Amino acid sequence: MALEACAFGNESDFRAAKPSLQIATTQEIAIGTQDRRPKVVSGSYSVTYTGEARSQANIPFGLHTESGRPLAEDVNLAVASALTAKNIRVTLVSIPPKDDRADAIKRLTDLGKPRALLVSIDEWQTDMGPNSMDIRTTPSGPAYNASTVGISVALTLRADVFDVQGNELASSDGVRYGRVKDVMQDASMWTVNVHTPASRKAVAIAQEVLQKLLNDPKIVEALR
Secondary structure, three states, X not given: OHHHOXXXXXXXXXHHOOXXXXXXXXXXXXXXXXXXXXXXXXXOOOOOEXXXXXXXXXXXXXXXXXXXXXXXXXXXXXXXXXXXXXXXXXXXXXXXXXXXXXXXXXXXXXXXXXXXXXXXXXXXXXXXEEOXXXXXXXXXXXXXXXXXXXXEEEXXXXXXXXXXXOOEEEEOOOEEEEEEEEEEEOOOOOOOOOOOHHHHHHHHHHHHHHHHHXXXXXXXXXXX
């Protein structure tokens, strides 16, 4: 599959998407993030897949996590880092994409922690490439401006809080984020890595979404 062809260096580091949280608690939290994207669950896409980067010729290459670990694990680390920065004790739990909801909850609550936080990734697609609105004329016809990059981001996340018995205490309504035609100068677009503006922008958007998700008053109160 073309999108899964990973060009060297096409990476983003979502471990850096550490949200600023309003959560305050003395209770230890078991944290798990599950990747529920249909193509990841089916095995069509790798668990490290985060989107695609397109060349000037509009050829897609897969974007993957810089860590080489599953996207869900990177998101889990970002959330855990934000909580530990507020002196909240956490235990990280790995949840396979193919686990059903009951199994995912059981993995968290089996640890016996007072609270369990489940973050679900229903959609996570970051697309970067030549800005289709920035076309220059050449003797051979229209061509993209190679120094201008467009970024399109679509994220849909959900958060649920449970007590040690597995009772649901709070649930977010889900946070969806879509941004298209966000254009920036990025002459190094051919290699998308953690240092390029497009990659940093994608991480900043992910951080914004996690903040909105986890600072939902219902989530904050349930974790108190």
